Amino acid sequence: MWTCKNLWKKLAPLARSSSTLCRQNARGVLLNNERRLPLVPQAHMSSGTPGSRGDNNLYYLLVGATCVGGGFYAYRTIKGDKERYQERINEIASRPNKVVPEQPITEAPAAEPATVAPAEVPAPTPVEFPSHAPYLLIGGGTASFAAARSIRARDPGARVLIITDEPDLPYMRPPLSKELWFSDDPSVVDTLRFKQWNGKERSIYFQPPSFYVSPQDLEKVENGGVAVLTGKKVVHMDVRGNKVTLSDDTEISYDKCLIATGGIPRNLQVIERAGEEVTKRTTLFRKVEDFKALDKVSRDTKSITIIGGGFLGSELACALGRRSADSDLEVIQMFPEKGNMGKVLPEYLSNWTTAKVKSEGVAVITEALVKAVSFKDGKVEIKLKDGRVVKTDHIVAAVGLEPSVELAKSAGLEVDSDFGGFRVNAELQARSNIWVAGDAACFYDIRLGRRRVEHHDHAVVSGRLAGENMTGANKPYWHQSMFWSDLGPDVGYEAIGIVDSSLPTVGVFAKATAKDTPKAATEKSGTGIRSESETEGTASSPVASSTPEPPPVLEQKDNYGKGVIFYLRDKVVVGIILWNVFNRMPVARKIIKDGEEHADLNEVAKLFNIHDD
Amino acid sequence: MSYCKQEGKDRIIFVTKEDHEAPSNAELIADDPNDPYEDQGLILPSGEINWNCPCLGGMASGPCGTQFKEAFSCFHYSNEEVKGSECIDNFRAMQECMQKYPELYPQEDENEGADAAAPPLVDSTAPVPTEDSSPASVPSSNSTPSPPTPESAPSSDKTPPTDSQAAS
Numbered sequence: 157m158w159t160c161k162n163l164w165k166k167l168a169p170l171a172r173s174s175s176t177l178c179r180q181n182a183r184g185v186l187l188n189n190e191r192r193l194p195l196v197p198q199a200h201m202s203s204g205t206p207g208s209r210g211d212n213n214l215y216y217l218l219v220g221a222t223c224v225g226g227g228f229y230a231y232r233t234i235k236g237d238k239e240r241y242q243e244r245i246n247e248i249a250s251r252p253n254k255v256v257p258e259q260p261i262t263e264a265p266a267a268e269p270a271t272v273a274p275a276e277v278p279a280p281t282p283v284e285f286p287s288h289a290p291y292l293l294i295g296g297g298t299a300s301f302a303a304a305r306s307i308r309a310r311d312p313g314a315r316v317l318i319i320t321d322e323p324d325l326p327y328m329r330p331p332l333s334k335e336l337w338f339s340d341d342p343s344v345v346d347t348l349r350f351k352q353w354n355g356k357e358r359s360i361y362f363q364p365p366s367f368y369v370s371p372q373d374l375e376k377v378e379n380g381g382v383a384v385l386t387g388k389k390v391v392h393m394d395v396r397g398n399k400v401t402l403s404d405d406t407e408i409s410y411d412k413c414l415i416a417t418g419g420i421p422r423n424l425q426v427i428e429r430a431g432e433e434v435t436k437r438t439t440l441f442r443k444v445e446d447f448k449a450l451d452k453v454s455r456d457t458k459s460i461t462i463i464g465g466g467f468l469g470s471e472l473a474c475a476l477g478r479r480s481a482d483s484d485l486e487v488i489q490m491f492p493e494k495g496n497m498g499k500v501l502p503e504y505l506s507n508w509t510t511a512k513v514k515s516e517g518v519a520v521i522t523e524a525l526v527k528a529v530s531f532k533d534g535k536v537e538i539k540l541k542d543g544r545v546v547k548t549d550h551i552v553a554a555v556g557l558e559p560s561v562e563l564a565k566s567a568g569l570e571v572d573s574d575f576g577g578f579r580v581n582a583e584l585q586a587r588s589n590i591w592v593a594g595d596a597a598c599f600y601d602i603r604l605g606r607r608r609v610e611h612h613d614h615a616v617v618s619g620r621l622a623g624e625n626m627t628g629a630n631k632p633y634w635h636q637s638m639f640w641s642d643l644g645p646d647v648g649y650e651a652i653g654i655v656d657s658s659l660p661t662v663g664v665f666a667k668a669t670a671k672d673t674p675k676a677a678t679e680k681s682g683t684g685i686r687s688e689s690e691t692e693g694t695a696s697s698p699v700a701s702s703t704p705e706p707p708p709v710l711e712q713k714d715n716y717g718k719g720v721i722f723y724l725r726d727k728v729v730v731g732i733i734l735w736n737v738f739n740r741m742p743v744a745r746k747i748i749k750d751g752e753e754h755a756d757l758n759e760v761a762k763l764f765n766i767h768d769d
Numbered sequence: 770m771s772y773c774k775q776e777g778k779d780r781i782i783f784v785t786k787e788d789h790e791a792p793s794n795a796e797l798i799a800d801d802p803n804d805p806y807e808d809q810g811l812i813l814p815s816g817e818i819n820w821n822c823p824c825l826g827g828m829a830s831g832p833c834g835t836q837f838k839e840a841f842s843c844f845h846y847s848n849e850e851v852k853g854s855e856c857i858d859n860f861r862a863m864q865e866c867m868q869k870y871p872e873l874y875p876q877e878d879e880n881e882g883a884d885a886a887a888p889p890l891v892d893s894t895a896p897v898p899t900e901d902s903s904p905a906s907v908p909s910s911n912s913t914p915s916p917p918t919p920e921s922a923p924s925s926d927k928t929p930p931t932d933s934q935a936a937s
Binding site: 304305306307308309310312313363364366367369379381382502503504620623624631632634635659660661662663664665666667746747750752754756758759760761762763765766767 | 771772776777778779780781782783784785786788789791792793794795796797798800805806807808820821825827829830831832834835838870872873
């Protein structure tokens, strides 16, 4: 926002430059006068001569006019900004439940001394909350659940209270963009059950409702338990008094507290400002309700565009692309990078992945910067910076996560300026009795440095660790978490550590031999002939590469079917991707833990036995 | 022979099976079994049970967690000829508790639950009753390109060959 200081800063150079200009002009005029009137030199010292006095007046006039003009311009800008700001605030306030408006936080401290429920709050339903929870976990996601479990395992009879603003019990997020979309069950949207890798079915919920104790009983139940308070948001935290205030002004005190508030999906500014017709056709994907909504949209519309080329965007694109095979749904994915996972995978692999995503039925638009979005003639129109226009029915924005740090202000906790999130130490502690885990924690990783990780396994690992430390373990973050992604039937990878495409990488891939493309080979060239050549030498067989496959065939030597990719920082491996190679994560974890410089990474790659299945 | 190329800052090496046949000369630092930072397996170096081991799933933290801990501790420290023979009461109490939560402890695994706690759970294919909806992680032998496990609570690196998690 504009302040007087900014205003002056803006005006000052303007005034200065204009006055300099005027002075120079005046001086120029004076000098000319000097030359023209050499016989009356002393006249120039004073402002007595009619010419120079007139020039001075001109000078003052010019400066005055500039100041007025500048002032007018500044006033208009401030006015415009104020209007835009007000618009923005109104939009945020009107957005249903997605973003907490800034008002409650500033109002809460004022409301606290008032205590008594304000007049406009309707008579509260008589749900009893415990007034004190020995272990209070703010947020009901993966990190919180992992912590609850850890606490219960280590502190016999522990009483754990989880407070979440969602209506659901703790659940796991990865299936929402993967397995749930591939389920054969038509009622999957209601059951939320999926098939695991081993064929066994399970629900996305960590535990069924019978696992939990009701909040009212938490203080009395004999052996303690875990209670979940749904639909309640913690709006204020009193660190000195060890208590929190909920959105309905209830206060709950704690002994140990975990903040696992996760984050909310980011949105593009152009979409936020595009008006209601666009925003109601935009999905920000994160929760169960978003999955249900998007599932419905995919059946009711003809065209969906996903903006974002990272994990979530690419997984959703593949999931919807797969669905489009049975319907006439058009799936488009656009992002500013040159290829899918452009910020994670090295360029050659990102390009290869993009080709795979395309073969899943997705129309991928790379190097796309969204300039404007509008609703025209019943279609959402996306204008790109380079002039291309994309017309679609629905947008899914997968452009990142904004960590939820609203409690930082009232709690007096530090927020990290580089990575966002609450700043905590290596033991995930923000202050005495307060820990942070999951997406919202910016922590110190002893091996890899300060970072913030937004992956499921990290939520589990950090939640567990926080739970351990809340029960006195005092252990730092040491067991490196991993992550994984699947993009269609040909691309599945597990990764660990810092996997940033801007780092130098060394990729070791299994050279495909005739054996590695048996399906394509046998289909095209006849079984008998192919099987004879299978035992031939290791030289890349040109026969296989010339065998056309429905998607454009890549040259044999550029087939990144499976391998290991090392990410290096100062010659030390800080990240590893296991590309279509599974069950080797412990080896990868060990290499990162050692933090050694390896002269020949091919030798390190040998440890993975990439040629075995 | 292996084939190597450089694309900018990224190096790409293609290797055949034969290239990787010779054992690796990469040196890894020996692990310290008593490292306090490391995640431990089921039994801690001190001999105590690690209730937070992912291999136990939610057994020690659920509603019947107390009963489970008592029963299993009794078994673990038992020095009888038939290990755990004096712990019958504890196991019975555990079974009674589990019967109250059929959703969490499916009935058909009831007996497994009682027996399973008995034999050592260090084995990675530990027969700890798989609560149907328990987030107990499963070993990820991903031959198919599907994700390891929904809740990958990594276990210690000692027993299970796979990363993600120890058995349910």
